[in-house]
Amino acid sequence: MKRAMLSTAAAVLAIGAAACSPNPPERSGGEAQAAREWARPPVVERVERSGSTLAVSGVADAEARVVLRGDDGAAFAAAADSRGRFEVRVPAPSGHLLLRPETQVGQDAAPSPDRLLILAAGQGPIVVLRPGGPTRRLDAAPPLGAIDSDGRMRLASGRAPAGSEVVEVQSGGETVQVAPDAEGRWSVILPVGDGPDQIRVGGRDFTWPGEAGASRDLLVERMASGWRIRWAGPGGAGQTTWLPDPAAP
Template sequence: MKRAMLLMAAAVLAGGATACSQTPPEQTGGDAPAPREWARPPVVQRVERAGSTLTVSGVADAEARVVLRGDDGDAYAAAADPRGRFEIRLPAPEGHLLLRPETQVGQDTAPSPDRLLILEAGRGPIVVLRPGGPTRRLDAAPALGAIDSDGRMRLASGRTPAEGEVVEVQSGGETVQVAPDAEGRWSVILPAREGPDLIRVGGREFPWPGEAAGSSALMVERMESGWRIRWSGPGGAGQTTWLPDPAAP
């Protein structure tokens, strides 16, 4: 069982390392990048709060228009510079905010399958949700950054600051080791489990609260020293994401 889980972990990590890469789509020499035949979705890398303003930054196609759309119809946009860097400023919401990033180049639009979730107006966790993939936390996260589940499979993920450090994950009586990618991010498949479970990562125990009730609308609740989110991807498939709180200072 341990060997099978290790093989699955390697496959997930290989896919995640490519999908979560934050390398800017830019040229290293010459002037502006050559025109592309199609637009690529933007990659959100950072969200910062200053007073009543949130600044969302990342990379996209050079000089493309980047848009963040909310389910309420609000949209916030800015143009990327010649190197593909963008910054979008928006008012901090009173509560939670779910945004869908997209790139516009001429008449072409490239919506991202990801969702940017900002909890408690930027005072809570800030994450990029990925349908069928590991959640990418942009805030200060503990050793276990997130658990994602679609009811059939659970995916644990996180980030380690130590280069080359192997991460050991214990769950359901099984132990698996996984090597992080070049950015320190890792992900591994866990045994399926609907009810509560105790997961151990980096010497700390994390109480997975179990699946959230089915819902097509965004649902956010405090649960077991963390946040449990129920949300739907582009195809309408429901997914549960649990975000553990950082350790108390």
């Protein structure tokens, strides 16, 4: 059976900036909350290796302070320019690195719900994990970029070649046609199964390995010619993300 479906777009929190002085006055609880709500979280667009560091770049509010925080307490920061462009330098990790982007407004922070995940010291996939939404890969990805599941819903996503009008996704005996957005990115809901199953995208077959075991900590493992990650978003809700390997050159 074949059916058409429009691409699902991940929601981005769009919020305006708040002015701050070098030594901001104390704020009431309501004022601090308002500052967080009116600051736009940063959007990470690219990660590139330069010697022993990783350059993480993207867009935020003009002249905002952008901070990337690790679970170990490490923090890396830089100021956005007048156009909102920023570049934060992060030491290349020896293994996997999970970072939480945020914008600082005075003494308050406007954290992004997204997580930046850098696998295998930057030699593996580099992705932006999105709670309840499709993972956005920043590395060279195959036709199927990721599958995300919370145990109740699965999202397949990827990026189509330039000029593609539709992407065909085959799963569970069903073929879905999904329209990429202006950047070529697409996502589509798949049926939830009890275990591994086959998915075909762009003429290539992929094997979803199933859910990872429950864990409140970051869990990364090689699985089914890809990487399976168990991670927790804001509020501690668990999510499994599988990232297929690119095709061999």
